[in-house]
Amino acid sequence: MTPIMSKTEAAGLVDAARIRGGHTWAELATAIDAPLVWATAALLGRHPLTAEQAATLCALLELDDTVAEALRQQPARIADPAIMTDPTVxxxxxxxxxxxxALKALIHEEFGDGIMSAINFTVDISRRPDPDGDRVVVTFDGKFLDYRW
Known part of the structure; x- marks a missing residue:
């Protein structure tokens, strides 16, 4: 029996097919009917796709069922020290x-004792024109989870 392809290997094949096919992350997100940042993270191996999403994506990118199988698997969501040294990250x-x-102090002042969920969470990115150079706007939108004793 052949082992299931790793999510990292599948992500590399998805990205290569995306580039060679002239597709954008936004096009792929639309194809699988998912939010842009979530879809990009999923296609880079950080979230599992549904069977339907994986099949749709692999058909679009002309990738085989072994890639779809890997994209459906649950990821290991761990910090990679190598990624942390990338200048953008x-x-x-x-x-x-x-x-x-400061954010922690302000969350506690506004909401009380608790945290912002990174599970019940959305994130978005946009461009805002500015005379000094375009601005990157990143919005984290997480549910407040209070500590209950």
Missing amino acids: YRFVEAVNVYGP
């Missing part, structure tokens, strides 16, 4: 290091 780490304590 590191800017998010840097922002949380600088503003995390």
Whole structure:
């Protein structure tokens, strides 16, 4: 029996087919009827696709059933130290290091003792024109979960 392809290998094949086929992440998200950031994360191996989504994507990108099978698997959602050193990813780490304590204090002041869920959560990215250079707008939208004793 052949082992199931890793999500990392499947993600590499999806990205190669996306680039070679001239597709954007937005086109793929639309094809699988999923939000852009979630779909991109899923196609990079961080979320499982449904059987229907995987079949649709693989048909569009001309990938075989072994890729679809891998895309349906549950991921390991762990921090990869190599990814954390990427300059774009590191800017998010840097922002949380600088503003995390302030955000925590403001969440507690506004909502009480609790946290923002990263499970019941959406994230979006957009561009905002600015005379000094376009701005990247990232919106985290998580449910407040209070600590219950």
